[in-house]
Amino acid sequence: MKSKVVITIARQFGSGGREIGEKLAGKLGIPFYDKALIHLAAKESGIDEDLFDFADEKSFHNFWNASPGSAGFYGNRISLFNEMPMNDRLFLIQSNIIRKLAENGSCVIVGRCADYILRDDSHTVSVFIHSTEQDRQERLVHNYGIAEKDAKDAMIKTDKKRAAYYNYYSGGKWGRADNYDLSINSSASGIDGAVDLIITLAELKQGDVK
Amino acid sequence: MKSKVVITIARQFGSGGREIGEKLAGKLGIPFYDKALIHLAAKESGIDEDLFDFADEKSFHNFWNASPGSAGFYGNRISLFNEMPMNDRLFLIQSNIIRKLAENGSCVIVGRCADYILRDDSHTVSVFIHSTEQDRQERLVHNYGIAEKDAKDAMIKTDKKRAAYYNYYSGGKWGRADNYDLSINSSASGIDGAVDLIITLAELKQGDVK
Numbered sequence: 001m002k003s004k005v006v007i008t009i010a011r012q013f014g015s016g017g018r019e020i021g022e023k024l025a026g027k028l029g030i031p032f033y034d035k036a037l038i039h040l041a042a043k044e045s046g047i048d049e050d051l052f053d054f055a056d057e058k059s060f061h062n063f064w065n066a067s068p069g070s071a072g073f074y075g076n077r078i079s080l081f082n083e084m085p086m087n088d089r090l091f092l093i094q095s096n097i098i099r100k101l102a103e104n105g106s107c108v109i110v111g112r113c114a115d116y117i118l119r120d121d122s123h124t125v126s127v128f129i130h131s132t133e134q135d136r137q138e139r140l141v142h143n144y145g146i147a148e149k150d151a152k153d154a155m156i157k158t159d160k161k162r163a164a165y166y167n168y169y170s171g172g173k174w175g176r177a178d179n180y181d182l183s184i185n186s187s188a189s190g191i192d193g194a195v196d197l198i199i200t201l202a203e204l205k206q207g208d209v210k
Numbered sequence: 211m212k213s214k215v216v217i218t219i220a221r222q223f224g225s226g227g228r229e230i231g232e233k234l235a236g237k238l239g240i241p242f243y244d245k246a247l248i249h250l251a252a253k254e255s256g257i258d259e260d261l262f263d264f265a266d267e268k269s270f271h272n273f274w275n276a277s278p279g280s281a282g283f284y285g286n287r288i289s290l291f292n293e294m295p296m297n298d299r300l301f302l303i304q305s306n307i308i309r310k311l312a313e314n315g316s317c318v319i320v321g322r323c324a325d326y327i328l329r330d331d332s333h334t335v336s337v338f339i340h341s342t343e344q345d346r347q348e349r350l351v352h353n354y355g356i357a358e359k360d361a362k363d364a365m366i367k368t369d370k371k372r373a374a375y376y377n378y379y380s381g382g383k384w385g386r387a388d389n390y391d392l393s394i395n396s397s398a399s400g401i402d403g404a405v406d407l408i409i410t411l412a413e414l415k416q417g418d419v420k
Contacts (some may be wrong), residue, residue: 007289034367070219112219125398130388135322176385176386176387177340177385177387177390178222178230178340178385178395180387180393180395181395182392182393182394182398182399182407183338183390183393184391185385185391185412187390188335188411189391189392189411189415190414190417192412193312193414195358197392200406200407200410201399201403201407202399204398204403204407205398205399
């Protein structure tokens with residue numbers, strides 16, 4: 001890649017999105033972050049310590065203004081981070097960790113509304129991966145060890161959770177094509193094909209072609 | 211391309227989807243069809259004449275069963291094509307023309323729910339093109355001659371119409387990533403970049419990679 005690139009990957013459960021993200025990071029030689037790795041990275045780098053520093057209203061407002069999607073839930077009167085529900089606090093903390101990881105250099109981030117959080121960052125390439133129900137169920141059974149009878153249910157429930165999380169914090173609609181720079185049916189492209197399509201799109205976006 | 215390919219393109223108004231479709235058809239050396247050209251092709255080939263042949267219930271049911279998305283609107287009791295509202299008749303006629311064009315050989319089809327109509331045809335590669343509001347408005351002003359003050363309104367109204375048409379006949383949601391094999395932000399890819407991404411995906415899909 002010509003310059004820094006932050007690739008965010010949202011994905012249907014069982015669509016191979018995580019595998020695509022990992023292969024993509026490997027091929028580009030850049031870090032890969034998912035939920036667990038975002039937490040670990042925050043711990044290791046000490047990022048998390050200053051995120052809890054909301055002693056004065058000014059710093060809270062700086063933080064708040066960086067997360068416009070959540071602003072409407074509380075209005076302007078609440079000034080203490082500690083008064084927020086735990087889920088919203090976690091979202092704000094994760095959002096700032098994601099922004100700091102993206103500032104630090106190229107990476108691939110899976111899930112966590114990263115496309116929404118980094119939507120105004122010109123280095124971001126946002127991707128959504130989906131695939132046929134049949135392929136997703138097969139992947140859940142063979143790669144994730146989910147019992148065949150439970151696969152469809154797991155698929156539906158997990159995607160509902162992902163959509164609810166995304167829609168709540170972004171105010172948008174998870175899986176709508178126009179949220180993302182590129183959406184791929186991995187049943188059509190294959191895993192390696194999707195990796196190559198994403199790299200091509202990232203190079204095109206960096207080239208600022210019209 | 212290794213074998214026949216039918217590329218359907220749905221698109222936000224002003225996103226460059228039509229231009230991408232035309233360039234794609236030119237590059238692959240295959241016909242390009244939009245609403246007007248579908249009608250013309252039907253007239254020239256005589257396709258339209260036999261589409262109005264609904265004299266017996268059997269032929270109606272064959273036709274009907276090929277359009278499951280509309281079946282629920284009427285149930286099983288209506289057997290006469292002529293009793294249907296004109297819009298629904300037109301949709302069924304267009305659907306069959308699109309199926310016949312797709313049977314005849316490789317082509318690019320823009321709009322008309324073609325992705326939905328051809329969803330079970332393994333030769334189909336379905337694409338959705340979108341782009342930023344700013345780029346779309348600029349294209350409407352500079353390429354379509356729409357006055358600057360009217361561009362946003364035209365964009366919103368046309369997309370509402372497209373979504374309503376698609377959602378009514380498909381029972382799905384226009385612009386949802388998982389309707390399409392590939393969705394591209396043409397502001398990120400550029401027009402030529404989008405053409406190349408679509409050809410790459412079509413080749414990957416034909417290769418049946420996993």
